[in-house]
Amino acid sequence: MMDKLSILKDIAIIIISAKVFGLLARRLKAPQVVGEIVAGLLLGPSLFNIIGSSNTSDFISGMAEIGVVLLMFSAGLETSIPQLKKTGAKATLIACAGVFIPMLLGTILYMCFYGFSKPGTDKFFHAIFIGTILTATSVSITVQALKELGKIKDELGTTILSAAIIDDVIGILVLTIVTSFKDPSNVVSDVILRTIAFFILAFVVGFIIFKILKWLDTKYPHTQRIPIIGLALALALSYIADKYFGIADITGAYVAGIILSSLDDSAYIDRKMDVNSYMIFGPIFFASIGLQTNMRELDLTILVFSIGFVLVGLLSKIFGCGIASMLCGYKGRDALKVGVGMMTRGEVALIVSKKGLEAGMLESKYFTSVILLIVVSSVLTPILLKILYSKDAKTDVQ
Amino acid sequence: MMDKLSILKDIAIIIISAKVFGLLARRLKAPQVVGEIVAGLLLGPSLFNIIGSSNTSDFISGMAEIGVVLLMFSAGLETSIPQLKKTGAKATLIACAGVFIPMLLGTILYMCFYGFSKPGTDKFFHAIFIGTILTATSVSITVQALKELGKIKDELGTTILSAAIIDDVIGILVLTIVTSFKDPSNVVSDVILRTIAFFILAFVVGFIIFKILKWLDTKYPHTQRIPIIGLALALALSYIADKYFGIADITGAYVAGIILSSLDDSAYIDRKMDVNSYMIFGPIFFASIGLQTNMRELDLTILVFSIGFVLVGLLSKIFGCGIASMLCGYKGRDALKVGVGMMTRGEVALIVSKKGLEAGMLESKYFTSVILLIVVSSVLTPILLKILYSKDAKTDVQ
Numbered sequence: 090m091m092d093k094l095s096i097l098k099d100i101a102i103i104i105i106s107a108k109v110f111g112l113l114a115r116r117l118k119a120p121q122v123v124g125e126i127v128a129g130l131l132l133g134p135s136l137f138n139i140i141g142s143s144n145t146s147d148f149i150s151g152m153a154e155i156g157v158v159l160l161m162f163s164a165g166l167e168t169s170i171p172q173l174k175k176t177g178a179k180a181t182l183i184a185c186a187g188v189f190i191p192m193l194l195g196t197i198l199y200m201c202f203y204g205f206s207k208p209g210t211d212k213f214f215h216a217i218f219i220g221t222i223l224t225a226t227s228v229s230i231t232v233q234a235l236k237e238l239g240k241i242k243d244e245l246g247t248t249i250l251s252a253a254i255i256d257d258v259i260g261i262l263v264l265t266i267v268t269s270f271k272d273p274s275n276v277v278s279d280v281i282l283r284t285i286a287f288f289i290l291a292f293v294v295g296f297i298i299f300k301i302l303k304w305l306d307t308k309y310p311h312t313q314r315i316p317i318i319g320l321a322l323a324l325a326l327s328y329i330a331d332k333y334f335g336i337a338d339i340t341g342a343y344v345a346g347i348i349l350s351s352l353d354d355s356a357y358i359d360r361k362m363d364v365n366s367y368m369i370f371g372p373i374f375f376a377s378i379g380l381q382t383n384m385r386e387l388d389l390t391i392l393v394f395s396i397g398f399v400l401v402g403l404l405s406k407i408f409g410c411g412i413a414s415m416l417c418g419y420k421g422r423d424a425l426k427v428g429v430g431m432m433t434r435g436e437v438a439l440i441v442s443k444k445g446l447e448a449g450m451l452e453s454k455y456f457t458s459v460i461l462l463i464v465v466s467s468v469l470t471p472i473l474l475k476i477l478y479s480k481d482a483k484t485d486v487q
Numbered sequence: 488m489m490d491k492l493s494i495l496k497d498i499a500i501i502i503i504s505a506k507v508f509g510l511l512a513r514r515l516k517a518p519q520v521v522g523e524i525v526a527g528l529l530l531g532p533s534l535f536n537i538i539g540s541s542n543t544s545d546f547i548s549g550m551a552e553i554g555v556v557l558l559m560f561s562a563g564l565e566t567s568i569p570q571l572k573k574t575g576a577k578a579t580l581i582a583c584a585g586v587f588i589p590m591l592l593g594t595i596l597y598m599c600f601y602g603f604s605k606p607g608t609d610k611f612f613h614a615i616f617i618g619t620i621l622t623a624t625s626v627s628i629t630v631q632a633l634k635e636l637g638k639i640k641d642e643l644g645t646t647i648l649s650a651a652i653i654d655d656v657i658g659i660l661v662l663t664i665v666t667s668f669k670d671p672s673n674v675v676s677d678v679i680l681r682t683i684a685f686f687i688l689a690f691v692v693g694f695i696i697f698k699i700l701k702w703l704d705t706k707y708p709h710t711q712r713i714p715i716i717g718l719a720l721a722l723a724l725s726y727i728a729d730k731y732f733g734i735a736d737i738t739g740a741y742v743a744g745i746i747l748s749s750l751d752d753s754a755y756i757d758r759k760m761d762v763n764s765y766m767i768f769g770p771i772f773f774a775s776i777g778l779q780t781n782m783r784e785l786d787l788t789i790l791v792f793s794i795g796f797v798l799v800g801l802l803s804k805i806f807g808c809g810i811a812s813m814l815c816g817y818k819g820r821d822a823l824k825v826g827v828g829m830m831t832r833g834e835v836a837l838i839v840s841k842k843g844l845e846a847g848m849l850e851s852k853y854f855t856s857v858i859l860l861i862v863v864s865s866v867l868t869p870i871l872l873k874i875l876y877s878k879d880a881k882t883d884v885q
Binding site: 093094095096097098100101104105108112147148150151154155158313314316317318320321322324325327328331332338361364365367368369 | 491492495498502503510545548549711712714716719722725729730762763765766767
């Protein structure tokens with residue numbers, strides 16, 4: 090009983106605070122998500138500690154999980170497949186740069202702090218793992234920011250989204266390879282095969298559902314069953330990706346969205362997802378990022394390391410992806426947009442860190458650094474993107 | 488991690504099964520909710536046992552709780568205050584009959600099974616508690632059925648809803664009085680004062696929010712903030728009702744809906760609630776009723792008692808509320824509709840049972856009887872209401 094009641098209270102507080110701070114952020118010319126994360130920071134252990142008692146934190150994180158699935162599904166639905174085809178090669182190059190440069194610089198950062206060590210030692214693996222955490226881009230904040238700016242459907246938006254999805258896949262491969270140093274049950278070729286197998290399965294299942302929905306679309310357009318089947322596909326592919334193929338669940342949701350993006354009713358499905366998303370699940374997801382952070386836990390040593398970690402985390406993606414974008418033909422400011430769009434970290438970085446903890450390759454104190462990187466990148470990315478795009482508008486006017 | 492993943496799977500299975508069985512039920516001329524409950528029965532421990540492992544059952548029941556709040560809020564939003572005023576006196580009489588006749592007959596049923604006992608003995612209190620469980624009408628199934636029939640806004644629908652709300656308040660009073668026999672900290676006059684205090688608080692807070700929303704409605708009509716503030720009010724009043732006043736939380740959600748029902752944008756708020764409700768929370772709530780039932784746990788003794796309990800539970804409401812309705816001037820079939828509409832039991836009966844268990848006034852084996860009553864009444868009510876209303880249509884045609 091008590092639990093269920095506290096859920097009602099916590100959700101009421103989260104949705105109201107997220108909306109108030111979201112509107113406040115918008116008034117300060119920052120995107121709404123920033124306000125929603127700040128609302129989470131204020132409500133969480135960093136300041137007022139109102140939300141996220143042990144009674145409800147599991148529930149809140151479950152809702153946040155559904156929120157991120159809805160968000161990625163919606164991003165997939167808004168993807169244009171012709172544009173994805175067009176940006177595929179560029180996106181792959183950007184993703185590779187966005188994985189290996191942060192990984193290299195992260196490893197070097199750890200070694201600068203704690204001394205260089207020979208390959209094969211525990212310390213060496215710890216260093217490499219710090220690099221590994223920096224690989225996975227979390228595109229959800231960028232998605233929301235680009236959506237608010239109305240730029241998600243254009244070529245640059247699609248490039249960023251495609252690169253982030255490919256980055257995710259490569260990042261998971263790297264994670265599996267790195268952890269397989271410790272656990273001999275993971276074989277690299279297996280991981281690659283599993284990833285390919287998932288995409289084949291996803292597109293076979295997705296194609297069948299697509300055909301069913303296309304038929305329903307003609308026979309019963311705009312009925313409740315269409316978005317419900319779509320949502321179930323997104324949830325199912327997320328589950329299957331993670332459970333049976335070891336790929337991040339959000340990849341499944343995004344793929345589900347891409348598959349259904351060429352339906353006549355894709356905009357209809359997207360509108361229904363959007364209502365669910367902005368009313369309850371979205372604010373809970375973004376606030377939960379702030380909620381997970383406890384600013385009070387930071388001591389001086391980890392604070393200094395964290396500052397380095399955040400700087401390396403942000404700059405390595407900006408330079409890595411930015412330079413790769415320039416190689417792909419994007420000009421200065423557009424290359425910067427790609428770098429900034431790719432620098433956000435989120436739940437994937439947390440999942441990677443958790444796996445590192447379980448594998449004995451990461452100490453728990455670095456968790457704070459990861460959360461700090463998530464918060465800083467989540468707050469900075471939308472603001473920087475907005476500034477970069479508004480400069481475009483000014484240039485266009487001149 | 489594992490937990491969160493299973494949530495995605497369970498929700499995918501629930502929303503798809505609920506939709507499929509809901510559509511099947513509609514094809515069989517039964518309302519969709521019946522199909523959704525049957526889906527829950529099939530997925531739960533009674534048959535396939537696919538859903539509701541210990542990993543996710545807390546999450547599912549939390550989602551179901553939000554679902555019932557959304558449903559009651561929506562019912563409140565669709566209430567017409569002028570009609571509520573008109574039906575207030577009738578509804579009070581019907582509610583009183585619907586509390587005291589089931590309570591009396593439930594007590595007699597227990598005594599028929601286990602022997603008559605003197606007032607003041609433990610056995611006597613056990614008998615009275617069985618009667619108490621039968622008092623609380625759960626209107627959510629009826630709401631859904633009346634909504635599907637398009638009859639929720641007319642005079643009879645409002646009478647049923649008003650009677651159910653008043654029934655709930657009287658039922659909680661009765662529960663508090665009955666349990667106070669065991670626990671001297673509960674004083675009847677306190678309970679009545681608390682209830683009055685809640686309604687005063689709810690209408691004061693509600694009036695302020697109403698004024699804010701009325702202003703927002705003029706300044707920013709049809710913006711996201713309007714349904715979000717509405718939902719937050721519903722969640723907050725639900726929490727406050729239960730936590731600080733000991734009144735069922737759904738009463739708070741319903742009151743929130745009634746307060747906002749005369750807003751210009753009330754239909755807009757309702758539409759947004761409806762999307763959240765039919766996509767995710769509604770199917771989970773109705774399926775969870777089936778999920779909570781384990782048909783396999785029934786042995787012969789408790790089965791025979793349960794059959795008696797279900798029959799008395801249904802008939803006492805039909806006769807009690809039906810006769811009271813006739814006294815209020817409703818004719819035969821309309822009086823029957825009120826009785827049938829009032830006979831559903833739901834989460835309130837479960838909450839009452841749980842409180843009885845905690846107070847030592849109910850043995851856990853009777854839980855199965857309560858769940859059976861919930862399932863049977865939830866399945867029968869929509870079917871009977873549909874039949875009763877379709878006979879009206881035929882009579883109208885003649």
